[in-house]
Amino acid sequence: MAIGHLPIEQYLPVVKLNEGLYTEKPIQTTGSMSIGTTLAVTGVATFTAAPVFTAGIPTGSFLRTVTDSALVGATVVLTAAQSGQVFNYRSTSASPSWTLPTAANGLWFTFTCSDTTAGFTVTGGTMKAKASATGAAITGTTLTHTQGTAVIGDTITFVCDGTVWRMVAQAGVFAAA
Numbered sequence: 001m002a003i004g005h006l007p008i009e010q011y012l013p014v015v016k017l018n019e020g021l022y023t024e025k026p027i028q029t030t031g032s033m034s035i036g037t038t039l040a041v042t043g044v045a046t047f048t049a050a051p052v053f054t055a056g057i058p059t060g061s062f063l064r065t066v067t068d069s070a071l072v073g074a075t076v077v078l079t080a081a082q083s084g085q086v087f088n089y090r091s092t093s094a095s096p097s098w099t100l101p102t103a104a105n106g107l108w109f110t111f112t113c114s115d116t117t118a119g120f121t122v123t124g125g126t127m128k129a130k131a132s133a134t135g136a137a138i139t140g141t142t143l144t145h146t147q148g149t150a151v152i153g154d155t156i157t158f159v160c161d162g163t164v165w166r167m168v169a170q171a172g173v174f175a176a177a
C-alpha cells in the first residue's frame with residue numbers, strides 16, 4: 001500500500017510483525033485507502049466522519065416483507081419460506097386465520113392489527129405467550145386476538161425453537177386454546 005509516492009512502510013517508522021504493520025503513532029492518510037482482505041480491528045476504532053459501507057443492501061432476514069390479510073378473512077397456511085415476514089390483519093368482515101408451518105428451529109412470524117372490526121387466530125403446534133404484555137402465561141395450539149380486545153397496533157411475534165413457538169414480543173390481549 002502506498003501513500004502519495006512512498007510505500008506506507010517508508011512513510012512512518014514501522015515494525016513488521018507476522019506480516020502485519022505496527023506503528024508507534026496512528027496511520028493517517030488524506031487520500032483513499034483500500035484493504036483487499038479482511039480487516040480485523042482490536043481495540044477502539046475511531047471514525048472522524050460517518051463510515052460508508054458498500055457491500056450492498058442487506059437482504060433476507062434484514063428486510064421484512066409485510067403481507068396484508070384478505071379483507072374477507074381467509075385461512076392462510078404459512079410456509080417455512082415465509083419465515084421473517086410480518087402478517088398484517090386488516091379484515092373488515094371476518095377473522096383471518098394463519099396456520100404456522102411445521103415447527104423448525106429459527107422460524108419466526110409477526111402478526112399485527114390494523115383494523116378492529118374483526119379478530120384473528122394463529123394455529124399450529126404448541127405456542128407459549130401471555131394473555132397480555134404483562135399478563136399470565138398462556139399455552140395452546142391456537143392463539144386468538146378477539147375483536148373485543150383489539151387495538152390498532154397490537155402485535156405478537158413468535159420464534160420457534162424446533163419444538164415450541166415462543167412469544168418474543170407482544171402488545172395487546174391474546175387468548176390460547
